[in-house]
Amino acid sequence: xxxxxxxxxxxxxxxxxxxxxxxxxxxxxxxxxxxxxxxxxxxxxxxxxxxxxxxxxxxxxxxxxxxxxxxxxxxxxxxxxxxxxxxxxxxxxxxxxxxxxxxxxxxxxxxxxxxxxxxxxxxxxxxxxxxxxxxxxxxxxxxxxxxxxxxxxxxxxxxxxxxxxxxxxxxxxxxxxxxxxxxxxxxxxxxxxxxxxxxxxxxxxxxxxxxxxxxxxxxxxxxxxxxxxxxxxxxxxxxxxxxxxxxxxxxxxxxxxxxxxxxxxxxxxxxxxxxxxxxxxxxxxxxxxxxxxxxxxxxxxxxxxxxxxxxxxxxxxxxxxxxxxxxxxxxxxxxxxxxxxxxxxxxxxxxxxxxxxxxxxxxxxxxxxxxxxxxxxxxxxxxxxxxxxxxxxxxxxxxxxxxxxxxxxxxxxxxxxxxxxxxxxxxxxxxxxxxxxxxxxxxxxxxxxxxxxxxxxxxxxxxxxxxxxxxxxxxxxxxxxxxxxxxxxxxxxxxxxxxxxxxxxxxxxxxxxxxxxxxxxxxxxxxxxxxxxxxxxxxxxxxxxxxxxxxxxxxxxxxxxxxxxxxxxxxxxxxxxxxxxxxxxxxxxxxxxxxxxxxxxxxxxxxxxxxxxxxxxxxxxxxxxxxxxxxxxxxxxxxxxxxxxxxxxxxxxxxxxxxxxxxxxxxxxxxxxxxxxxxxxxxxxxxxxxxxxxxxxxxxxxxxxxxxxxxxxxxxxxxxxxxxxxxxxxxxxxxxxxxxxxxxxxxxxxxxxxxxxxxxxxxxxxxxxxxxxxxxxxxxxxxxxxxxxxxxxxxxxxxxxxxxxxxxxxxxxxxxxxxxxxxxxxxxxxxxxxxxxxxxxxxxxxxxxxxxxxxxxxxxxxxxxxxxxxxxxxxx
Amino acid sequence: xxxxxxxxxxxxxxxxxxxxxxxxxxxxxxxxxxxxxxxxxxxxxxxxxxxxxxxxxxxxxxxxxxxxxxxxxxxxxxxxxxxxxxxxxxxxxxxxxxxxxxxxxxxxxx
Numbered sequence: 003x004x005x006x007x008x009x010x011x012x013x014x015x016x017x018x019x020x021x022x023x024x025x026x027x028x029x030x031x032x033x034x035x036x037x038x039x040x041x042x043x044x045x046x047x048x049x050x051x052x053x054x055x056x057x058x059x060x061x062x063x064x065x066x067x068x069x070x071x072x073x074x075x076x077x078x079x080x081x082x083x084x085x086x087x088x089x090x091x092x093x094x095x096x097x098x099x100x101x102x103x104x105x106x107x108x109x110x111x112x113x114x115x116x117x118x119x120x121x122x123x124x125x126x127x128x129x130x131x132x133x134x135x136x137x138x139x140x141x142x143x144x145x146x147x148x149x150x151x152x153x154x155x156x157x158x159x160x161x162x163x164x165x166x167x168x169x170x171x172x173x174x175x176x177x178x179x180x181x182x183x184x185x186x187x188x189x190x191x192x193x194x195x196x197x198x199x200x201x202x203x204x205x206x207x208x209x210x211x212x213x214x215x216x217x218x219x220x221x222x223x224x225x226x227x228x229x230x231x232x233x234x235x236x237x238x239x240x241x242x243x244x245x246x247x248x249x250x251x252x253x254x255x256x257x258x259x260x261x262x263x264x265x266x267x268x269x270x271x272x273x274x275x276x277x278x279x280x281x282x283x284x285x286x287x288x289x290x291x292x293x294x295x296x297x298x299x300x301x302x303x304x305x306x307x308x309x310x311x312x313x314x315x316x317x318x319x320x321x322x323x324x325x326x327x328x329x330x331x332x333x334x335x336x337x338x339x340x341x342x343x344x345x346x347x348x349x350x351x352x353x354x355x356x357x358x359x360x361x362x363x364x365x366x367x368x369x370x371x372x373x374x375x376x377x378x379x380x381x382x383x384x385x386x387x388x389x390x391x392x393x394x395x396x397x398x399x400x401x402x403x404x405x406x407x408x409x410x411x412x413x414x415x416x417x418x419x420x421x422x423x424x425x426x427x428x429x430x431x432x433x434x435x436x437x438x439x440x441x442x443x444x445x446x447x448x449x450x451x452x453x454x455x456x457x458x459x460x461x462x463x464x465x466x467x468x469x470x471x472x473x474x475x476x477x478x479x480x481x482x483x484x485x486x487x488x489x490x491x492x493x494x495x496x497x498x499x500x501x502x503x504x505x506x507x508x509x510x511x512x513x514x515x516x517x518x519x520x521x522x523x524x525x526x527x528x529x530x531x532x533x534x535x536x537x538x539x540x541x542x543x544x545x546x547x548x549x550x551x552x553x554x555x556x557x558x559x560x561x562x563x564x565x566x567x568x569x570x571x572x573x574x575x576x577x578x579x580x581x582x583x584x585x586x587x588x589x590x591x592x593x594x595x596x597x598x599x600x601x602x603x604x605x606x607x608x609x610x611x612x613x614x615x616x617x618x619x620x621x622x623x624x625x626x627x628x629x630x631x632x633x634x635x636x637x638x639x640x641x642x643x644x645x646x647x648x649x650x651x652x653x654x655x656x657x658x659x660x661x662x663x664x665x666x667x668x669x670x671x672x673x674x675x676x677x678x679x680x681x682x683x684x685x686x687x688x689x690x691x692x693x694x695x696x697x698x699x700x701x702x703x704x705x706x707x708x709x710x711x712x713x714x715x716x717x718x719x720x721x722x723x724x725x726x727x728x729x730x731x732x733x734x735x736x737x738x739x740x741x742x743x744x745x746x747x748x749x750x751x752x753x754x755x756x757x758x759x760x761x762x763x764x765x766x767x768x769x770x771x772x773x774x775x776x777x778x779x780x781x782x783x784x785x786x787x788x789x790x791x792x793x794x795x796x797x798x799x800x801x802x803x804x805x806x807x808x809x810x811x812x813x814x815x816x817x818x819x820x821x822x823x824x825x826x827x828x829x830x831x832x833x834x835x836x837x838x839x840x841x842x843x844x845x846x847x848x849x850x851x852x853x854x855x856x857x858x859x860x861x862x863x864x865x866x867x868x869x870x871x872x873x874x875x876x877x878x
Numbered sequence: 879x880x881x882x883x884x885x886x887x888x889x890x891x892x893x894x895x896x897x898x899x900x901x902x903x904x905x906x907x908x909x910x911x912x913x914x915x916x917x918x919x920x921x922x923x924x925x926x927x928x929x930x931x932x933x934x935x936x937x938x939x940x941x942x943x944x945x946x947x948x949x950x951x952x953x954x955x956x957x958x959x960x961x962x963x964x965x966x967x968x969x970x971x972x973x974x975x976x977x978x979x980x981x982x983x984x985x986x987x988x
Contacts, residue, residue, distance in 0.1 A: 011937035026933070029906065029955045032948075033925065036907045039950055059925050072930040073937060 011073075026069055030062055071393075084400040091401060099405065101769060102366045106409030109363065111416025113356065114448045118421065131204030132297075135167075136336035137304055139294030139311070144328045150174045150290045151331065153277065155318065156196075159294070159331060162314050165307035169296040170199035173277060175582045176269050178701060180538060180731060181236065183249040189536060189733040190232060192250075193271035200227075200274075202297045203267065209233075210244040210259025218276050224255045225276070230263040232272040248273075268293065268340075287325035291582075295336060308333045353513055364502050365769060366405075399457060410449045417445065493810055500814025500855065501821060503771055504847055507764070508822040511843035515836045525742075526677025526686050527577060528617035531568075532738035533712035534576055535719070538701040538731045547632040547698025553726070554694070554702065555628060558609060560722055566710040571612030572694055572702040575604075579741055580703065581680035587640075587648055587690050590658035590667045603644040603688035604679045605662060607697050613639075613674055615707045623655045623672030630693040637693055638668035641676045644688040661690050668692065705738070712737035764850065771851065772858040800860065807859030815848060822847075891923065891931050893970040896959065899941055900967055903958035905948060906932060932957060940966045 034055050041051035059065065092099040130136060139159070141151045153171070160169045173194035181188045197213035200206070207227060217225055228236075228248065237243035247254035250273065261274070277292070298307055315330040537554075544550040554572055561570045575583060585605035588595050595601070610628050613620055621642060630637050638661060645654040654670045661668050668690075676686035694702060708715055716735035723732040786799055826838040836843075898904060898912045909932070910923045935941045940963030948954040959967070 011939070025955070026929070028953075030925070030929070032952055032954045033906050035952055036905070036948060036950070036954065039952070040907075065926050065929055068926055068930045069933050072934045 022073075023066070023070075026066060030059070030065060034059055034062075084397050085404065087397065088401040088404050092404065102405050103409045103412060105366055105769075106363070106406055107412035107416055110410055110413025110448045110451075112420055113451075114413065114417035114445045115420035118417075118445075130336075133337055134335070135298045135300070136203070137296050137298060137307065137333045138336045138339045139169075139296065139331045139333055140339075141290055142330045142332045145330075147332055148290075151292045151294050152287050152290045152325075153292050154287050155326070155329075155331075156292055156294055158318060159311060159314055160196075163307070163310055165299060165302045165310050166296040167299050168198045168202040169294065170196045170202040171277065171292045171294050172196070172199055172268070174291050174293050176271050178536065178538065179250045179273065180252075181232075181248060181250055181273075182252065187729075187731055188235070189538060189731055190250075190272040191270060192226075192273040192275050193267075193269050194277045195274050196277050199267075199295065200261075202295055204297075205262065205265060205267075207259030208262050209241065210257070212259065213276055224253070225258045226250070226255050227259045227261055227274040228257055229261055229265070229272040233260045287322055294331065296333070304333055304335065353509075360506055364499070364506070402457065403453060406453050410453070413448065414445065496807075496810045497814040497817065499771055500811050500851065501818035503851055504815055504818025505822040507847040507851065508819075508843055509826060511847055512826060512836055512838065512840055515840055515843055524678075524686075525577070526618060526675060529738040529742050531708055531712060532616070533704075533706040533708060533715050533719070533735060534579060534738050534741065535704050535716070535735040536701070536731070536733045537572070537704050537723070538733075539727070540729050541700055543727060543729055544700070547695070550698055550700060551631050551695035553730075554609060557723065557726060558611070560726075561704075561706060561719060564715070564718055564722075566708050566715065568707040568709060569611050569615045570704065570706040571615035572609035572704050573612055573691075574607050574694065574699060574702060575679075576703045576705060576738075577616070577677055577679045578681070579738075585662035585690070587644060587659055587661050589648060590660055594660070594664050601644075601647050601688075603641065603647075603690050605692070606679075606689055607692040607694040607699060608639075609694050609702075612691075612705070615705050616677070617707075618677050619675045621673045621675055623670070625672060626691065626693045628695075631695040632698060634696065636666055636668040636696055637671045639672040639674055639691040640670055641674055641687075641689040641691075643676050643686070644690055645670070645673050647688060659690075661692065704732075712739070768850075768854045771854050804856070804859050807855065811852070811855040811859075815851065819844070819848075890974075891927060892935060893967070893974060894921070894923075895928075895931055895935060896940065896963055896967040896970065899957055899959045900964065903946075903956045905946075905954035905956050907954075909957070935963070938966075939963075 037055035037058060038048070038051045041054050042048055046054065139151060140147050140149055141155075142148060151171070156169075156171045160166075160171075163169060176191040176193050178189050179192050181190050195213075197215050197218040200212055206212070208230070210227070213225065213227070217223055226248070228243075233239055233243055236248065237246070243257050244259060245256065247256050249255075255275075296307070298304065311331050311333060315326070319326040319329060537557075539550060539553060544553055558570050558572065561567055575581070583605050584602040586595070586600045586602045588600070608626055610626050610630075613625055620639075623639070626637065626639060638659065640648070640654060640659075648654070648659060649657060654673065657670050658667045659670060660666065674691070676688065678685075679687040679689060704719075706712070706715060706719065713735065720732050720735070723730050789799060790796075822844075823839070894913055895909055898909050898916075901912075904912060906925070906928055910925075910928055913921055913923050932941070932943070936943050936957070940960060941957045942960050943955050943957050945953060946956045
């Protein structure tokens with residue numbers, strides 16, 4: 003049986019190797035003996051015969067090696083041997099191995115985690131059915147995107163367009179309602195949607211039904227969909243909830259369904275109501291507060307839908323020139339719209355880590371190359387001992403593959419750690435995107451990449467090592483005057499390493515600077531030590547504006563009397579936590595501006611002391627005071643940019659403006675600095691602050707500045723409110739800091755990880771450059787010995803080394819800069835407020851590398867100059 | 879080694895060894911000497927080629943090695959042809975004849 007024989011043979015060569023080798027030994031010995039006998043019989047002396055026989059046999063070891071190589075199963079056997087040998091070599095050079103593994107592992111890990119995230123956030127999309135057919139519509143005026151859409155316009159688009167399977171809308175804000183009945187009253191946020199929003203998205207209630215079109219009509223039944231959380235809290239998850247009622251602001255409203263656990267779309271909400279009935283009234287074409295979401299009919303492209311929508315916009319503009327001239331609806335892929343903020347961060351991160359991986363690979367390549375050079379004599383020795391070229395190449399390749407495989411293993415661990423950090427920092431959960439997991443393909447890709455790196459990097463020294471002439475390498479002179487060729491390679495290596503380092507450092511430096519620019523968060527107020535919460539009083543308890551403002555004023559006074567409280571203030575919508583709500587502001591003497599000319603800062607109403615509590619500086623005029631109450635002339639404090647936009651350079655104090663509607667006139671009494679009200683990242687918002695007492699607000703948000711841990715005050719305030727009036731609701735107490743951290747965490751941690759990356763990149767570059775340079779210098783150690791023996795002083799030797807070293811580094815730097823500039827074209831799109839020729843980056847990169855280069859040129863020769871001349875010469 | 883000696887054609891060594899062993903069992907040196915003798919010294923098989931070939935053939939199951947006494951009372955490893963080896967030799971012979979015929983035709987073409 004052929005197969006049987008072969009299998010047995012393979013097993014024999016693997017497991018009975020010792021016995022086989024013993025047999026072979028003996029066989030060769032008997033061969034030698036018989037050959038000697040033969041020669042003795044031919045008349046030679048025994049000694050001569052023996053020598054002659056040996057010569058004829060050739061190297062015993064070589065013969066044995068060739069027999070072993072030709073054995074069946076020899077491949078596997080050599081692999082085991084190679085691996086064992088490689089592991090031994092690598093552990094012997096622990097420093098080199100640990101550094102290489104670390105470098106590669108970081109590169110692999112970071113890239114895997116990032117690619118996984120990019121995959122799920124940027125490429126895979128949103129958790130809705132057939133997401134590529136979902137689009138969002140934003141209003142444009144004169145071609146500029148200005149955001150939300152008028153409800154009336156929306157209904158026209160819905161009626162006249164044929165490109166959409168469904169066109170839905172939701173209000174661009176949520177409203178707060180009190181849910182009563184059964185347990186403690188609770189404040190919930192309600193979002194307002196058209197009947198078809200959820201069918202459009204393809205999300206079904208887990209219990210109950212969708213809204214019906216009839217319910218959207220003016221006199222439809224009052225019905226809501228509720229969140230899973232509210233269903234659990236108020237109804238204990240009971241099926242009876244469906245068709246039952248829930249008391250919202252005192253009116254019983256029917257619950258028709260429960261949305262899935264964790265469902266959110268753009269806003270967190272516990273209640274979804276229909277736009278027509280309970281939405282704030284966006285009843286005019288020049289009032290815009292809705293987001294449009296559509297599902298394209300199968301086969302209709304976004305461009306086709308856009309041109310149809312444009313036609314509708316044009317006819318609306320013709321019909322209603324006063325409100326619709328220049329207005330249009332811009333369709334965007336919904337997924338793209340949702341990830342618009344995260345996109346840039348992810349792309350930046352990806353580019354940066356890709357660069358770091360490149361640096362890592364480059365450095366490991368440099369280290370391996372340098373090491374391969376150093377192992378010339380080892381290779382020569384092994385080849386003299388009978389190892390074939392193939393064998394040597396395989397050996398070196400095995401080493402680099404082992405390095406990368408180990409690195410890959412640690413890379414996976416790092417990927418998981420990094421993934422955790424990324425998830426926390428990118429807050430993709432908020433986008434309604436499923437938590438990304440480590441993507442197997444991304445992992446496979448980076449592993450493959452690293453193995454390929456290992457092969458490429460390993461093969462060069464392997465080939466060079468294997469093609470050496472054993473005699474030359476082992477010959478005595480080889481070490482003293484390392485061949486011309488190898489010297490050229492070493493110098494080339496230094497130049498290349500420096501050039502690559504400069505180019506990569508400049509690239510990642512620019513990206514890191516962009517991050518720093520993106521992350522520079524100046525809120526315009528001081529979030530530390532602030533407790534925030536929401537307050538709501540029942541109109542029935544405080545029917546007149548005066549009673550309401552008296553209640554709030556006395557509450558604030560009592561809170562401020564508490565130990566640890568510095569000050570307290572109220573506002574209708576706290577910065578960042580409650581964005582939106584912009585109203586037009588224009589000078590009282592001017593006619594109401596058209597939509598295109600109009601200017602709409604954020605409309606806010608505040609209590610006295612609000613600015614002081616928040617730390618928003620009052621620039622001119624006065625604050626809202628306790629005398630600005632119902633019945634006194636209306637006053638407003640403008641933010642700096644509002645004042646500048648409305649009044650230009652003229653002094654605004656004492657001027658009169660309209661805010662929101664032409665009916666009311668406000669006197670400008672003060673100017674405060676701009677602060678970020680809607681997002682922590684964008685530009686500061688223009689705002690107009692009115693007096694809460696004059697407007698008679700019933701629901702306000704509170705900010706309390708304390709000298710203690712903010713949340714420790716929550717209980718105190720809660721009981722203060724309860725003791726004043728148990729019907730007053732105090733809810734959602736939280737520290738401003740923690741609320742902001744959620745929103746800024748992405749940036750903070752991105753910055754930390756980018757700083758880490760930068761550190762790693764610098765470290766890698768330094769190690770790599772130092773390694774290659776130091777190696778270059780150490781190769782000339784014996785030359786130094788000789789020179790010193792011939793009378794060269796240490797100083798002159800150092801000078802010589804430094805000069806040649808710096809010339810190499812200089813050439814490398816120039817080459818690197820020449821590559822870096824066109825290289826930045828690749829990342830230019832990602833740069834944020836950073837010029838591609840950012841001097842700080844270039845100077846920093848050159849300075850850093852120059853310093854490393856000088857150190858690398860000086861330290862090894864300094865050590866070399868202390869070399870024992872006699873020892874070196876004896877080596878020769 | 880010496881000039882005038884022919885290069886052994888790749889792959890023919892196995893065949894020569896099998897053929898040699900088909901006449902009588904031999905040890906390594908015997909195989910080498912027999913080939914030398916039959917070819918009038920045209921082919922000299924060096925140990926560096928001989929032993930790898932012998933061991934490979936044994937692993938394939940075409941020859942079988944066993945320890946015995948040499949003509950001079952030395953312990954030596956003798957190889958003899960197995961049944962599989964005999965079949966193999968037949969195949970190699972046929973192939974070889976075909977190759978020789980083909981090459982001869984080419985060389986004698988006018």
